[in-house]
Amino acid sequence: MSIIQTATEKMRSLPPQQQQEVLDFIEFLQNKIAGQNTNQEHQEPISFLSAAQQLAGCVDGGPGDLATNKQYLEGLGSE
Secondary structure, rough: OOHHHHHHHHHOOOOHHHHHHHHHHHHHHHHHHHHHHHHHOOOOOHHHHHHHHHOOOOOOOOOOHHHHHHHHOOOOOOO
């Protein structure tokens, strides 16, 4: 007798409330397995620099270097 057949026979002998609990547990296990598969499909983490490299230079206009306005931070922290 296979595991499924044995489990089916034993489940039939349970009252409906416990049969529902068995079904809930099976669904819990299926969700747990699905969650593990989802975690395995994630890509390896990469640095912010690597992720942002494709965006470099995508904005037209503006200063080429944000450090060109030297007066912007003048006096910061002096109070």
